[in-house]
Amino acid sequence: MKVKDNPKVYQWVLVLSSVALACMVTFLVFNTYKLKDERFHAFQKESMISAYGQYVKNEKLFPGGNKLFAEHFEKQLPFLLSIEDQALFDTTRDSIVNAFLGQLRQHHNFDTLFQRILIDQQLDRDFVYKLTFDRLEIxxxxxxxxxxxxxxxxxxxxxxxxxxxxKISNNNRALQLSINNNQGAEYRFTYSLFVDRPNRVSQVLQDMSLVLFFSVACILLTILINYRTFQNWVNQRKETQLKNDFIQHIRHEFNTPITTIVVAARSLYDMPFARANEKEVKETSAIIERQGMRLRFYVKQILMSITLEEQKPDFLLSDINELTAVLLCDIALRFEDKISITYKKADQAYPVWVDSLLYLCILDNLIENAYKFNKEKNKHVHLFWQVTDADVLRLCIQDNGEGISADDLNYIFQKFYRSKKAQSRSGLGLGLYYSYLCASKMNWEIVVADAPKKGTSMEIIIPTKN
Incomplete structure (x- = not known):
């Protein structure tokens, strides 16, 4: 199978290309988020660090930190350094460090310091912080x-x-300092200050709102364009196939009557005059007449397809109830005993603006379909009115034929469309299209209704106020 003739290949190409685009845009948005997250509140952090440095000059961690270090760590450090036993050293070390960190947590004044920094630097008051003690060495x-x-x-x-x-991370770390103490006891420590808003993720996403909006819009628009392009390609492919089938079909339909007429005419020409009799001449003439009428019907349909689309309705206010009866009498003469046509007239007149020729075309094509697609011995079509709304009339047309399959319902009014059932019957696929076109020109509708038991049920929806 050729790739160009396989719609599933194009479907997969569409899906994969859309997924690839979505992945690429997601990757770019994610990297944009990471960059935004790394630089989030960079200016505010720099202001805080500058102000913090001014407040803790010659102090450790926070104002008053030197005193806490001196009383709760530096006094204990000589004793710790004098211990030679490793096990005792480890136990004493943990005890001193835990007690020292406990004193820092209990006596810090960093909350007051942080609020003062926010006020002095005119920063938002919803910032929160975390001060951590990272490392201590001797x-x-x-x-x-x-x-x-x-x-x-x-x-x-x-x-x-x-x-x-x-939540602390490298992205919201405002500073990390290592301090050496060379006054008396030698030790050094490292601490970090983290500053952020409580709703950091939502704030970053809010700053990226335009990026997110245009990214999603780009993905959706591209998928929509690809989908519409694929749908158009499928429809064009179907139309091309229908046109090709139509050309093949019309070639056969025209060749058959023309060949029959030529053969019949040749038979008349070759028939010896002395041996000619009335019966043979009539039979041959009847063949020519039937095929000529068949050919005329096809030519008429082709000409109608050209002229009907440009035709403007010639409206006349008429009683649609009585006009339907008159037109059905004319149609019944054409079908003679081929199909039984019954019509239940309404009890009152319904004045409607109508073009009688377009209305005749609608009824004629619908009844012809009721006859053509009917294998019953006693073919029958029944027409009656339904009035469910004061502004709308419904002419119901029900037959006892083969009905319309669910697969064909969406296509029966398309130009040149022929269902699988219609392939074995003569026709050009224009009948229902003409009916639909004529109805549209008068602002009417034709719909397929649910058949009661079998056959087809159509409805012509006619607005009474045009």
């Missing part, structure tokens, strides 16, 4: 260098000294 033996006695671990609750910020 020198026990100069040859061995710095020995860590405290190292923060991930999600360690002991690391927090002050603040209510829950």
């Amino acid at each position: 020198i026990k033996n100069p040859d061995r260098g710095w020995i860590p006695i405290y190292q923060v671990k991930a999600d360690d609750p002991q690391a927090g000294i002050a603040g209510t910020l829950r």
Whole structure:
């Protein structure tokens, strides 16, 4: 099977291209989010760091921090350095560090300091912070260098000294400082200050609202364009196939009567005059007449397809109830005993603006279909009125034929459309199209209604107020 003739290949190309586009846009949006997240409140952070540096000059962590370090850590450090036993050293170290961190958490004044910074720098008051103690090192033996006695671990609750910020990361870290103390006891420590809003993610997404909107719009618009393009391609492919089938069909339909007429005419020409009799001449003439009428019908349909679309209705206010009866009498003469046509007239007159020729075309084509697609021995079509709305009339047309399959319902009014049932019968696929076109010109509608038991039920919907 050729790729160009397989719609499923195009469907998969459409789906995969749409997914690829969505993935690419998602990747770009995600990287934009990461960049925004890294630089979120960068200016405010710089202002806070500058102000914080001014407030804690010559202090550790916060104003009054030097005193806490001196009383609760520096006094205990000589004793810790004098311990030689490693097990005792580890126990004492943990005890001193935990007590020291507990004093920092209990006696800090960072809440007041942080609020003062926000006010002085004219920053939003909804910022929150987290002050963490990350690392503490001492020198026990100069040859061995710095020995860590405290190292923060991930999600360690002991690391927090002050603040209510829950989620901390490198993106909301405002500063990380390492401080060396060379006055008396040698030690150094590292601490971090994290600053952020409680709703950081929603704030970042809000800043990206335009990016998100245009990204989603781009994806949806591209998918819509691809889908519409695919649908147009499918419809054009179907129309091309219908046109090709129509050309093949009309070639056959025209060739058959023409060949029959030629053969019949040749038979008359070759028939010896002395042997000619009235019966043979009549039979041959009847063949020519039937095929000539068949050919004329096809030519008429082709000409109608050209002229009917440009024709303007010639409206006349008429009693649609009585006009229907008159037109059905004319149609019944054409079908003679081929199909039984019954009509139940309404009890009153219905004045409607109508073009009688267009109305005749509608009824004629619908009744012809009722006859053509009917295998019953006693073919029958019944017409009657239904009035469910004061402004709308419904002419119901029911037959006892084969009915319309669900697969064909969406296409029966299309030009040149022929269902599978119609392939074995003569015709050009124009009858219902003409009926639909004539109805539209008069602002009417033709719909397929549910058949009661079998056959087809059509309705002509006629507005009484045009």
